[in-house]
Amino acid sequence: MIQKKIITDNNEDKFLIRLNKTEKVGLITTENGSNYLILDSYEYWYDVIQDKYPSELKCKCKNNIFKLQFNYHQRSNSQDYDQIDIITICTRCKNQKTQMKIDIDYSPTSKLFEKPITFCKNPKLRFDYTEITSFWEINDVIFFLEFMKDLGFINTVWFWENNFRNLKQMDIYESKNLIKAGRYLSFLFSLNYPNYSKIENDKGFYLPGDQWKEKEIVQLRSPITILYENDQKGYLYYINYCNEYIYNYAIKSKSDDFKKNTKKIYNWFKTNYVNNRGKNCYDNKNELVRLFNNKYT
Numbered sequence: 001m002i003q004k005k006i007i008t009d010n011n012e013d014k015f016l017i018r019l020n021k022t023e024k025v026g027l028i029t030t031e032n033g034s035n036y037l038i039l040d041s042y043e044y045w046y047d048v049i050q051d052k053y054p055s056e057l058k059c060k061c062k063n064n065i066f067k068l069q070f071n072y073h074q075r076s077n078s079q080d081y082d083q084i085d086i087i088t089i090c091t092r093c094k095n096q097k098t099q100m101k102i103d104i105d106y107s108p109t110s111k112l113f114e115k116p117i118t119f120c121k122n123p124k125l126r127f128d129y130t131e132i133t134s135f136w137e138i139n140d141v142i143f144f145l146e147f148m149k150d151l152g153f154i155n156t157v158w159f160w161e162n163n164f165r166n167l168k169q170m171d172i173y174e175s176k177n178l179i180k181a182g183r184y185l186s187f188l189f190s191l192n193y194p195n196y197s198k199i200e201n202d203k204g205f206y207l208p209g210d211q212w213k214e215k216e217i218v219q220l221r222s223p224i225t226i227l228y229e230n231d232q233k234g235y236l237y238y239i240n241y242c243n244e245y246i247y248n249y250a251i252k253s254k255s256d257d258f259k260k261n262t263k264k265i266y267n268w269f270k271t272n273y274v275n276n277r278g279k280n281c282y283d284n285k286n287e288l289v290r291l292f293n294n295k296y297t
């Protein structure tokens with residue numbers, strides 16, 4: 001295990017600290033107000049703070065200024081780190097506490113040691129993004145595909161074909177067969193065919209990251225299967241799109257045409273489904289009753 005005391009390029013080592021311990025991201029602020037993200041969480045940080053900005057850490061002694069130390073644990077037979085502990089030391093009572101243990105499952109990891117914190121010009125950006133969740137039947141998926149087609153969207157499907165992942169534009173008929181066979185990873189709807197970033201390996205095409213964020217894409221993922229106490233299986237679908245995104249610490253807006261269409265999409269959900277589970281939850285009423293009896297109806 002290697003210990004590293006955290007000091008900025010300007011030799012500052014006392015910080016206000018904001019952590020989201022569930023999502024394992026954090027922001028530290030120096031006494032002169034400069035912000036740094038813990039490790040390399042730039043993209044993920046903004047996802048996490050859209051719902052809730054983490055509050056400042058406080059010591060039991062009520063002080064909120066800390067020194068920081070990272071402990072790096074190495075994988076056996078490797079130079080790579082598989083775990084980094086985030087440790088705070090209170091500047092008043094000197095209490096030392098392990099706040100988070102972050103698991104690292106990728107390689108190489110040397111950058112995480114050389115650059116343990118990343119300067120962040122603007123940590124508090126909010127962007128206009130939507131995630132809708134829906135308990136649906138298969139027919140609702142087809143209904144959605146038909147609606148998207150009527151709006152003029154191209155349907156590109158990322159799917160399994162003979163144990164390979166493939167990416168292909170499809171019509172409703174071909175999509176229906178895939179839906180029934182449960183062989184799709186996601187449907188990607190766009191007004192023009194976007195230049196998808198793809199990684200090709202022996203399993204076919206892999207689409208890295210959430211491409212619906214920067215590109216003008218509406219995404220419908222294959223559902224998550226949830227088993228309820230009454231032995232009923234529920235299928236929860238996620239629909240994602242955003243009218244804005246963050247690029248180089250600034251908010252970028254998508255085209256007016258795209259934004260006009262996402263508004264229509266949201267209205268379609270409001271018109272056709274019930275909104276009883278919470279914000280941005282639009283469910284098939286029959287499914288809600290089947291899964292939860294009268295809990296939501």
Ligand SMILES: [Zn+2]
Binds near residue numbers: 061
């Ligand atoms: Zn203290």
